[in-house]
Amino acid sequence: MSPTIPRPPLDPELDYAQSRFPKVPLRGNLDLRRKAAALTWASISVGKEETIAHSEIDIPGPTGPLRASILRSTKPEHRDLPAEKRLGIVHFHGGGHVTADRFVGLNTLFDIIETLGAVVVSAEYRLAPEHPQPAQVEDSYAALVWAHSHARELGFNPEKLVTCGGSAGGNLTAGVSLLARDRRGPKLLGQMLFYPWVSDETASFSIEQYGDVAPWTKDDNAHGLDLALGVGRSGGSIYTLPARAAETEGGLRGLPRTYIDVGEADIFRDQDVRFAGALWRDGVAAEFHVWPGAWHAFDTFAPGAGVSKRAFRARLEWLEGLVGSAE
Template identity: 65%
Template sequence: MSLPRPPLDPDLNAAHAKFRGPGLVPAENLAKRRTGSVLTWSILSKGVEDKISHTEVEIPGPVSPITASILRSKKPEHGSQSANERIGILHFHGGGHCMANRFHGLNVLFDAIEKLNAVVISTEYRLTPENPQPAQVEDCYAAFQWVSEHASEPQLGFNPAKLVICGGSAGGNLTAGVTLLARDRSGPPILGQLLFYPWLDDTNASVSLTQYGDIKPWTQEDNAHALDFALGKNRENASIYTVPARATDLSGLPPTYIDVGEADVFREEDVRFAMTLWNSGVSTELHVWPGAWHGFDTFAIEAEVSQRAIRARLEWLQRLVR
């Protein structure tokens, strides 16, 4: 059944028209999607090479080493700031747990690096369907522990008490899962979590998924396959850490920022998650951006609605570290 839906933001039309390609199955299609989703620093850094530096580090993982990228400001005045003053942002990339890499979505954090002198660390993790959950969330939790333990060392150089974790889409799922694990395992402290249009639920049946399930880059069909890849067809790998929307008690979590587009398939589950956070006593800021589809900011970063979203996140971070 088709449902009436608010219109898409016309400023995003040019970016949206570029989406091409197959679904996630059969395996040949997934291979094509993976090839098209891989980014490199040389591609992503065009225009910011003189402002942001990039180095890599290998982090011990549960099964094998995890590659991470470290981004920091090149501004001379930022170099003189003490590590104790700096904020660290640990980023988990999107891609449905089955594609993309650590550079995907990082462009939306460039302002935090340039304006807040944030140190951004973005990690790889094992992908589905070869490695179903909880492989992804355990890799990310291992990266979180390592970053927290090594925060004050020169390689990272930020205050471990000012660690924020963030991610978009599947990266938002992993951010929420890591935050819950940190609470339940009495892990290192987290100052706040930033969830960009996070993938939180496993039902694939919300109103927003029905309204916008035909809208690329992430369709309802993509979502169904990715859920099976990550959780199994019988959801044998589902828990509150891999499906955070299943958690009914979110108390004890850090301050949270959630944003999502009005035309995003995950709009409904993200709004519900914000309500559960509020009902659990967690300070939460929620934004729903008019006419914006899934991943709008990273694919159309110059659009007005994308710039509004990036500014709102930056303002939240500034208030968080005051």
């Protein structure tokens, strides 16, 4: 970041989480970043053992089985909730397509599971650079198709199916929605994009303003794009870089109702603003929030902060309205 570029201040309540990030750039340190991003159900579920049940299953992927986690509410008020009334959510994890696992970001859905009794499916996908795009989006689409076809078995209404994800998971959410539209696949009730990575741009005002702020910096972004998209970024398409779809003849028309949010101090802010505008231009109903002073993935790393709680509440209220409109 240039010291001459003014920027709004970071939320001081997020300082503690920000200070704990190791100063390890992605470039040259992929193995270290992968170790730091690896989670387990036990590591994220502390305090939720009595309200959320976790199970695992292997589901079919394009090149072999994908490990998936299934989360359900165990609260008494949800125990007898019929499948017809129950929401299904397919979650795609973040990590720049090169790190992390199916548990990353799941903690941001705990309020939704406990309040709405939603069933959440979160599956692994192949990581780049060993498997550059479109491996990630094809694996994620396979997870959506599987969840939709097994909805009754999983205990939710296939007509009440929502996709969601943060960062690279937001990229996959948008890409999967485009695939579902163009392949005439599962019909989605809605999609939720949390600070999504939708473009391959490496220069924007928000990138220059906040390019030094962890956990995803300007250099991480540039290097991550090279790793995720392969040599010469040959894996770039409207499905792996959804912002490109806005410039095609079909645009973003036909996508489901959309919720988008991003932090004010996130390098993806400007591309997300443009993506929200493109959705509105193409007639897609979208709700968009920019959270003051919040950096990339703030809610995952600091779920107890006030701004994170506001984000969780806004997402829950959007989902409640979405489900209500489908009754």
